[in-house]
Amino acid sequence: MIAPVLYLIRKEFLQIFRDHAMRGIIFVVPLIQLMIFSYAVTTDLKDIRIAILDNDKTIASRNLISALVESDYFKLVSTAPNPKHLRHNLLTSDADVTLWIPLGFSEDLATGNGAQVALNVDGSNSSIALRALGYTEAVVRLQAMKSLESFIQASITIPSNQTPSTNWDLQDEDQIATSPRIVPQIMNPRLIEPVMRFFYNPTLESRYYMIPGILVLLITLISAFLTGMAVVKEKELGTLEQLMVSPLTPAQLIAGKTIPFVVLAYFELAVATTFAILWFKLPLVGSIPLLALCALVYLLVTLGVGLLVSTISNTQQQAMFTVWFFLIFGILMSGFFFPIENMPVIIQKITVINPLRYFIEIIRGIFLRGATFDDVLPNLLPMLVIGLVIFSAAIMRFRKRTK
Amino acid sequence: MFQTGKTKVALLLEALEKSYGKIKALHHLSLSVEPGQIVGLIGPDGSGKTTAMRIATGLLTPDNGSVRILDIDPFIRPRQAKELIGYMPQRFSLYPDLTVSENLRFFSDLYLVTKHDRIERQERLMKFSRLGPFTNRRASKLSGGMKQKLALMCALIHTPSLLILDEPTTGVDPVSRQEFWNILRELAEQGIGILVSTPYMDEASLCDNILMMYEGRIIGTGKPEDITTLFPDKLLEIRDIDITEIKRKLQMKYPTLSVQRFGDKLHIPYSDEEQFETIKSAVPDRTQVNPIKPGIEDTFVALMSKPNITADYISEESG
Incomplete structure (x- = not known):
């Protein structure tokens, strides 16, 4: 029974594109974020x-x-x-x-x-x-x-x-x-001269390191925030009950509410990637299909979070703050700004359940090192497990509520 | 065995029990709606009307009891049951950012109405509801009455056999309310069974059958013209310019007396002529005291204070 899902998706897009604020959030905000983050969030020290x-x-x-x-x-x-x-x-x-x-x-x-x-x-x-x-x-x-x-x-x-x-x-x-004490070799000061070369990011541009992380943030925001808000909005309007008295099955309802945001997240990823490559000359060494596949697994996590939050929130504000709460921890403990290796051991252990950590690692690998499927697998698998757990929990809670 | 004649009962609720934690919302509630019949649920807020309706639509699961929609058990075959029901919740629940026709289209799509049927029905419903000129207006920009009509149209687009309407006219102007009830009557004539709740007693008299609900129980039932016979006593009406003072005096003198105020009038039940005279002598000479026929509201108030004289609707009907 695909037809009702398609009708739900059409309705969702109709609403999204009619909403001025939503259009801004989807089309303008990401580019602004990409620009500001990429220029401002730099660890290179100049002047x-x-x-x-x-x-x-x-x-x-x-x-x-x-x-x-x-x-x-x-x-x-x-x-x-x-x-x-x-x-x-x-x-x-x-x-x-x-x-x-x-x-x-x-x-x-x-x-x-x-x-x-x-x-x-x-x-x-x-x-x-x-x-x-x-x-x-x-x-x-x-x-x-x-x-x-x-x-x-x-x-x-x-x-x-x-x-x-x-x-x-x-x-x-x-x-x-x-006070550096300069003690030269008198006979031949250049007896041993290491020739150093940095791989994957030869000039150590912090931008190359940051932009893939920003891409992750963008699709996290779009998928987790908007899914959660879209479901809670229907709750606020009372239209969720109207959907529940219709012959829609919970599976159709979930599909109809999540697929639009999968589409938007991919759109966002494509636009931001293109922009990053053309404007910031970010190298995309790895394969695009692999990137798309990993993104899909990651979306399982974020859509699951969005749905799960929607089942425990009654207003859009509640949903937003709940997602925000988890997102902050997710970002800070993802290795986006601070390397995980520098964190205390106990925190390092907690980051094992942080899906952002894996996806940032994957996306940096694909962009900068040209990581292959085998290379990303150690990060992809735990992400898949987390995604399956969160998404099933979300579906179970959702079904219980719609029952 | 609960069918009357050959037609299936549009809605049958039997011995429903429902509790929210320690609060019992429904006590052994039973009711039925025949095809073509408008059944009105009346009762104050919190009497269990909405709970009963939400159970009928499948939104809530009862703790006990059974639900049948045209003989179909919605908890066993939810899809078939849901296709037969049109539901209008208490609160306006359409998409405010979609237009009248987009809302109608979406709900017809959900029920997989064919394009041909949809166009035909939409045209008919628009004419019927006189929403035609507003087809492309956003739902948020409609007046209260128009919103309710649109919600009704959306509940009707899949031609349900049973309509469940939870206080559809609350907050709607009197003209629109009249119009809305005319539409309901026409729908009933087409054979649709309608269960409607209302806080307005005047609307109750437009139903074919009235169910009075109080604290999760049905405390009285009957046709609008008959239900007042459930009034246990006789009734007198007192009219005066200073009705507040008279009410205060009467209640001080006779604390057991049930004195109900209706605007500038008092309604007092009495048992015999002797009591009538006693009351009359207690008020000033200028005050008018007349015996009257009890109305639906008087009946409700009387039954409310004696919740044990529950008329069992189902057993009466099925004999």
Whole structure:
């Protein structure tokens, strides 16, 4: 008995396309979300504000400064006259990082015993601080290496040893302070040089990592939210009773209420994927049919959640907040923002029942690594099990209510 | 064995029991609706009218008792039973964002009415209900009376044999109510059995049979012209300009007296002439005191306070 299901679907689409707000939610909001998320939610650090005090004023120190300033990562905000000023820059948040090149830097470097610079980082935003520290350290190290090479090449006579007597303390214990000690290999500083290459996302664009996750969020919102709301809306209107006194079977009713949102979710996925590929140049390495198949399994979960929530909610607000409540946990524990490996073991164990975790892993795999069916299977199977459990529970509760 | 004559009973409810937790909503409720008959359920809110109707439509399962729609048990063959029923719930329950014709089309589709039949019936129903000029208007933009007519049309589009209408005219203006009842009468003449609940006593008199419900029981039943004979006593009516004061005085003097106020009148049951005279002497001379024929509402109130004189409708009918 397919006919009544088709009539239900037609009615559902008629209502969806007649509703201004709904049209916006379906066609405009996803693209806006994709744009904003993709540009804003980035873990790449650019324009780290740096304040520099150069007491050395030699070719080596100037080279170091220009290496920092000319990279995309740093923006010179102040050249400080004294250490106090550097500290003030950090305190007032005018700078994220301060660098102090002491007098004798160049000479120390040339001795081959290592030269010291003072690097102070504002640690109040720990994730920015750690990354800024990493970048700065890398640039300083590289530049020191280059300077040393030029010293060696110029065969400058190594001056007598001097222990640096500089006081490194900026009088602030709260700050992360580090002083990389540059100890070069005198004979051949490039004896061992690792050649590194990142696979699947060679330039480590955080966008490539985020966009697949955003696609998951989009189809989760469309399918779980809208299904739940659509069913509860009929409850609010009393039309659900009208459907229940008609000869529709519960199976037909469930099909008629979920299939429109499967269609919409696929539409959404297709539009967002196309947009991501054309606009953000996101690579889609894997197979589209596999992506569609995995999405179907995932929809089993979200539609199940939507239906289940609709059986326990009496108003659309209740349904929305209930879905939202679970969605927040789902997102935070999915590895979308924070890697699951970094979570406490007990939380890691809880994420085993988080369907978002699997789907994000699958969709990143298909997009970036070209994962095959065999590759995604370890994530697909648990997702299927979760989907079957939730969907059957939803159907059972739904049938009980319609009985 | 409960059939009268050769035609099947449109609806037969037998010995229904239903509780919500500790609250007993239906006590051994039985009723029947013949084809072509309008049966009115009257009673205050919470008397069990809606529960009885929801059980008849299959929306609720009774704790005990049986339901038959044209001899079909809806809990064994739900599809067949549901196709025979047209149901209008108490609250307007159509899609407000769909137009009149889209609503009609959707409900005809659900019951798999063929396109040919649908077009023919829609035309007939539109003429019948005079909703014709509003075919393309959204349901949300209809007046209260038009909404109820549309809901009735949607309940009729699959030509049911039994109509179950839960307070269809509540909140509808008097003209539309009159129109609505004219439509119901025409439908009954076409042979449809109609079970309708109403809080309006004047509408009860338009039914073929009245069932008075109170606290989950049927406390009285009969044709509108006969049901007042169930009134146990005689009745007098008192008219006065200061009716509130008179009511207060009478109740202070005779606390056992049942004094009901109807607008600017009081209705008081009495047993004999002696009591009539006593009451008359208790009110001022200017006050009019006359014996009257009890109405449906008087009867209801009288039966309500003595719930044990339940007339068993089924056993009377089946003999």
